[in-house]
Structures are given as C-alpha cells and as structure tokens.
Amino acid sequence: MQVNKRPNRPPAIASLMRYLAPESERLPKHARLRHALTAALDDGHWQPGDRLPTEIELTQLLPFSLGTVQKAIRALVDEGRLRRVKGRGTFATGARSGISQPFVHARFLDDSGRALLPVYSKVVSRSRIVQLGPWSEPLAQRGDNIVRIERVLRIDREFLVFSRFYINSERFESFTKKPLAELHSGNYKLMLAHEYRLPPIRFSQELTLGKLPVEICGQLRVRPGAIGMTLQVHAICRAEDVIFFHQLFIPPNRRKLKLHDFVLPTGR
Structure with a gap:
C-alpha cells in the first residue's frame, strides 16, 4: 500500500515554528503570525535583502491560512520590515520595529527639526x-x-x-x-x-x-x-x-x- 508522506520541512522554514510564542495564542491569528515573523526578523533569521518564502509556501509549512499569511505580510510591508518586488518576491529590509504612532510622550526631533526620530x-x-x-x-x-x-x-x-x-x-x-x-x-x-x-x-x-x-x-x-x-x-x-x-x-x-x-x- 502506498503511503503519501508530507514533504519534510526545510530546516530554515521549520525553525520558524519556534517564534510562535505560546503566550501569543490569544491573539488573532494574523497578529500572532506577524509577531512571529517580526521576532524572526529581529533575531536575524532573515538578513537584509533575503527573500522570504512565498505566501503559498508559508501556508504549507505553518498552521495558517492564505488570508492570514497575506494579512500578516501586508502589515509588515506597511511597517517597512518587508519589501515586495513585483515578479521577484518579498524581501527583508533590515528596518527595525518601532512603536506604533503617534507615540505622544517621546517625540524627539531629528536634525531637520521637522521629523521625529524613530x-x-x-x-x-x-x-x-x-x-x-x-x-x-x-x-x-x-x-x-x-x-x-x-x-x-x-x-x-x-x-x-x-x-x-x-x-x-x-x-x-x-x-x-x-x-x-x-x-x-x-x-x-x-x-x-x-x-x-x-x-x-x-x-x-x-x-x-x-x-x-x-x-x-x-x-x-x-x-x-x-x-x-x-x-x-x-x-x-x-x-x-x-x-x-x-x-x-x-x-x-x-x-x-x-x-x-x-x-x-x-x-x-
């Protein structure tokens, strides 16, 4: 009898599972995935310029639907952590996560005197x-x-x-x-x-x-x-x-x- 086996996860992708912190289980799924991907980026799992797995690959390797993956990736693109290049994929930018704006009480001005420091x-x-x-x-x-x-x-x-x-x-x-x-x-x-x-x-x-x-x-x-x-x-x-x-x-x-x-x- 032939047994269909699920392909082994590539080690680099499988290690993403360790960023899914148990304490985040109460979050919405897209927020939990965004936190996990953010932790992976902060930890150097992907270096600036590295291409991430495709959204389809992430759904096959992680316990999230395509809609959840797309929402999490879109949020990280909006935050500047990831960059999409048409026809090539999604890449790590090397930017760090900042506090969501407006952060009212630590607003320090840059050299121009107009923009706020992150x-x-x-x-x-x-x-x-x-x-x-x-x-x-x-x-x-x-x-x-x-x-x-x-x-x-x-x-x-x-x-x-x-x-x-x-x-x-x-x-x-x-x-x-x-x-x-x-x-x-x-x-x-x-x-x-x-x-x-x-x-x-x-x-x-x-x-x-x-x-x-x-x-x-x-x-x-x-x-x-x-x-x-x-x-x-x-x-x-x-x-x-x-x-x-x-x-x-x-x-x-x-x-x-x-x-x-x-x-x-x-x-x-």
Whole structure:
C-alpha cells in the first residue's frame, strides 16, 4: 500500500515554528503570525535583502491560512520590515520595529527639526506593586491592584529612555494580562482606547529637571547621579477620570523633545 508522506520541512522554514510564542495564542491569528515573523526578523533569521518564502509556501509549512499569511505580510510591508518586488518576491529590509504612532510622550526631533526620530521599545518587567506614589490617588490604589509595566525605549540609535506605565488592574484587567509580545512595541494609549471604547483622552504633563534615580541610571547606562528630565503624564477622560499614569526618565541628550497639548481621538 502506498503511503503519501508530507514533504519534510526545510530546516530554515521549520525553525520558524519556534517564534510562535505560546503566550501569543490569544491573539488573532494574523497578529500572532506577524509577531512571529517580526521576532524572526529581529533575531536575524532573515538578513537584509533575503527573500522570504512565498505566501503559498508559508501556508504549507505553518498552521495558517492564505488570508492570514497575506494579512500578516501586508502589515509588515506597511511597517517597512518587508519589501515586495513585483515578479521577484518579498524581501527583508533590515528596518527595525518601532512603536506604533503617534507615540505622544517621546517625540524627539531629528536634525531637520521637522521629523521625529524613530522609537524602538522592549518590555523589561510587568508586576503588581504595593508601594505608594503619585499614581496612587488618581488610580484608586488599593493593595496590589496597580500593575506597572516597565519598558526601555531606544530613540533611534542615540540614547535610551526608561518608561514606567501604571494602570488599575481591576478596571483594565484584560489589558494587564496581554501577552508581552503585544506589549513590547504597542501604543498603550491606542490599545486601551480601542479595546475599551474610551471617550477622547487628554494628557496632563509635568516635566522636571534633576538627578535621576540610581536604579534608573543603570537602565539608561549613564553614571549614577546624572542629571536628566522626568516627564510625568496623567491620561484623563471626561472630567478628572484618570485612566493611567506614565513616567519617562530622559538622560542628557542633544535632541529637542516636542511637547504640546494633545487629545487622542478614540473609539467613541
């Protein structure tokens, strides 16, 4: 009796499966595949100029439909990670993933004074906290109901900014439990606005100059006691309904930080 065997997967393609993180299983399929392909690109699985497998080949080698593959590839083309060449295929560009725009509070201007420098981010911790701070009263802190997400933001290839994002886990439980793959480069303001159909969000910003905390200096790779800026942001809906509290620690640098009043249109 003849047995039809599925062709063996080429090792380079089969190794893509390891980028399908279990923590991303709750994402839509196209988002899960996009995160996996992004991780593969960031990891050097494809070098700049390398041609990716065709969409049909990806459907044969991965557990995704053609529509899912096309949607994920199209998103990466739109982000600049991939480039399509008619008649030749889809190629890695070598560009890195940046935070989805507009990233309101780390808007540094380039040499022209008109364009913004790209921002790249990575979550370094997510935890419940019990310590009190300027976030406690506006976020109605009780016990450990506040979740803090810490990210390192790389401003182009020039310097780092350290971000601490505070939110009430009882009010926004599903957001605080999102896979880290989704939180690394996500725009938290837009994610919250769309998921919870929030009315327009306005921001109250306070900027101070002084010595950066010692633990922050380590994250920013600057000497202890370095002078820097601390930007504190309250995101407010309706009257004084504070949605989240955000701190950014900014080391000495030569760039101009663009600050202005900003209202984020949302899902309503």
